[in-house]
Amino acid sequence: MSESKRPTIRHSGIRSGTLLEAVQNTVPFLFEPDFGGPMPDAPIRILKSAVTQLPSESDLFDYFDLCLSSHFATVGSFVPTDVDLAIREKLWGFVHSDQVLEPLWMRTAELLTWDERLVSNRFVGEDVLKLSGHQGEWLTVAVGAYATAKRIGSRFLPEIREAIEAEVNREEAALKALRESWVQEGGSTAMKNYLSGVAAVAHNLGDLDRMLDAFLIEDTDVLKRRVYRGAHEDSKTIRAGFREAGAVYQVLLASENHRNFALRSPKGLRKSPLFLLPFGLFLDDWGRRLIKEGFLAGILNEGDLREIIEALVMGWKKLNPKSIYTSQGYSRALVGMAHGLGGKATLFNAVPPAIKKDLEESGLRTLMGISQEGFEKKLEAKLRQILGMNSSLVSPS
Secondary structure, three states: OOHHHOOEOOOOOOOHHHHHHHHHHHOHHHHOOOOOOOOOOHHHHHHHHHHHOOOOOOEHHHHHHHHHHHHHHHOOOOOOOOOHHHHHOHHHHHOOOHHHHHHHHHHHHHHOOOOHHHOOOOEEOOHHHOEEHHHHHHHHHHHHHHHHHHHHOOOOHHHHHHHHHHHHHHHHHHHHHHHHHHHHHOHHHHHHHHHHHHHHHHHHHHHHHHHHHHOOOOOOOHHHHHHHHHOOOOOHHHHHHHHHHHHHHHHHHHHHOOOOHHHHOOHHHHOOHHHOOOOOOOOHHHHHHHHHHHHOOOOOOHHHHHHHHHHHHHHHHHHOOOOOOOOOHHHHHHHHHHHHHOOHHHHHOOOOHHHHHHHHHOHHHHHHOOOHHHHHHHHHHHHHHHOOOOHHHOOOO
16 A cells, blocks of 8 residues: 555554553563564564654554554563553554555454564463464454454455454364373373463453454354354364363463452563463462572562562462462462572561561461472362363373
8 A cells, every 4th residue: 555545543542652662661671682583573573663763653554563563562461551452443443445454454364473472471382283362362353353344344354254263263273182182191281281271262262252242243143153152163072172171261260360460560570571471370480480590590689579579479468368269379489489599488588577477377378388299289180070080081190
């Protein structure tokens, strides 16, 4: 499209400069010269280029690219940028022809190929079997393209519908492969991989359903009949697999699917992509990494360490106000940190008396007395129970 025909927009969204500053604040490592390698993916190129040439928020294409890249780069971070509504709904409202839809859809289709592993630790598997929360973000933007194509009678409608359905089917296959791997291999690694896949798919399908509802896609729509609430017209087996994953998610993982507001304060966590959170419960190794590759490596200082421990303790208390201990991820992170420091005593002495008291006298003390191995074995037993499996069906680790 020629420069003279590029669509201009007027809106009340976040200004380009403000958005770029937010990205620089939450993922500062992205702007380091070598980050992403010599040929980085589009979002990294777009954001780094914006530092020297700020995109105009009045140009639909440039602003869409900046919002999409900003969301991609930060959605796996501790402080995501608040542009999800823009890329999912608002900016599609400016599209009234295929001439405008085509470049936006092409960029959206490309989004699915961007490598989220550079800006997130919430992924499992590789290549065609990879599952991550970023794929759910793609589904939400793609539904925006789909609803727009329906609205304007676009020739791209079948292509968009097929792309969304193909992604849902791919995620079904990837989840099935993770489950089969756990059944065949047993052990904590395979179990955690499967549960991480469950967490990713639950997030992705939930976002997909919400966007289909948001755009009021009718129940008779072909795409909605095939993907809404995990439906699949051609395979009851796959549909049952989604139902099974949903049951697992509700019992074991739903309480861990929060926004981690408590971890937005410690700015030390933003210093390296190594410190980005993995899925849900499995934070023992993350806690050890904070010590080994953060504190002991000199990236995190004593002040950073104190702030992180305090945030984890206060976050755990807020998530478990009635001492039911439904959310245990933060306690597992503290166990990992204590292990990395050589013992709980060193961890306790790194914080002020009030926080130390919480560590020594609250339910955290009980949870921190459970080893990673013991915790994961108990979790695997619960998983087998949910799935109605005998322990003999899973090979020993």
